[in-house]
Amino acid sequence: MPRSTISMARVAADGPFSEFAGIDRSLAIAAGRGLALTIGDCPEVVLDSTSEPVRFAGDTPTSASLLAGPIVDLNAMTRRGRFDHRLQRVSTSTNCDFGDHDIAAIVAPCDEVSLVARQGTVTLMRGDAAILTSAADAPCLIVPAPASACYLVLLRETRRQPGSA
Incomplete structure (x- = not known):
């Protein structure tokens, strides 16, 4: 896996x-x-x-x-022991707070979701997902469609793999 x-x-x-x-x-x-x-x-x-x-x-x-x-x-x-994640439901406009996580995935399972970052605005359609990195994409505002929700998954490596730089 x-x-x-x-x-x-x-x-x-x-x-x-x-x-x-x-x-x-x-x-x-x-x-x-x-x-x-x-x-x-x-x-x-x-x-x-x-x-x-x-x-x-x-x-x-x-x-x-x-x-x-x-x-x-x-x-x-x-x-466990190599990566950690946090999954949260987002139903209102929310700043993507990476905290100590390096990667964010925003998943739009049912309706549109807008992502507003310094590079511009992107709209995810139903079933789409976007991968963001804290280095390139923070800060980012997540704006789900009215009366809808999307999901934010934050990921971070907790330990380096043997042989990795």
């Missing part, structure tokens, strides 16, 4: 999640009514398209039950 992955998937049935040893995951509902998530022995968590993302260890047994029909989820996954 790569060191970090961002993906969207259609979930049409209840069932267990794939287990990924050594991976930290975050999950959000991009479209649909939602699901009830059971992570290990923790109490069930109900997620819908207005919920904040949930973070959990990919090697913890996890299963989901759909609330009312299929959903589309958004996953961010990073290899």
Whole structure:
């Protein structure tokens, strides 16, 4: 598995999640009514398209039950100890605060999103994503369409790979 992955998937049935040893995951509902998530022995968590993302260890047994029909989820996954991520839902104009993260991915799952940076304005259409770096693209303003939301994934390397410069 790569060191970090961002993906969207259609979930049409209840069932267990794939287990990924050594991976930290975050999950959000991009479209649909939602699901009830059971992570290990923790109490069930109900997620819908207005919920904040949930973070959990990919090697913890996890299963989901759909609330009312299929959903589309958004996953961010990073290899523990090598990369770290933060996934957040953005529903109002927000400055992309990289903090100590080097890379930002903005995902527009349902509606348009405008990105306003010193180089100009770019509009992401439904299903688009943009990759920004703190060195080249900060500061950046994220402007989701009215009554909509997008997702911001912040990524950073936590440890250098053997043999890397």
